[in-house]
Amino acid sequence: MARTAKYYHHGRSPAAWVGSVGVAIGFVLVAIAAMIGPSWPLVITGAAVILVACLVTMVMKTMGFGQP
Structure with missing residues (x-):
């Protein structure tokens, strides 16, 4: 069974959060x-x-934690 990546709407992905918080700091x-x-x-x-x-x-x- 193929694993599909989770779809994140409007950049609300874990990768986006890590990037935004890290750059803000x-x-x-x-x-x-x-x-x-x-x-x-x-x-x-x-x-x-x-x-x-x-x-x-x-x-x-x-790794698949961001917006495609």
Whole structure:
């Protein structure tokens, strides 16, 4: 029996949620770093969080947890 991917309506998929929340956290970190400094280690950490969130979202979409 073939397994069909679940259909998610309007991007309400686990991959979309992980991507949105991860990028939001990264942007908050970068904004805080810009206000207190600039604090370059915090800017780099925020950028790394954004990059990891994007990569995890792509992997989850490939695994079938995203909008086709």
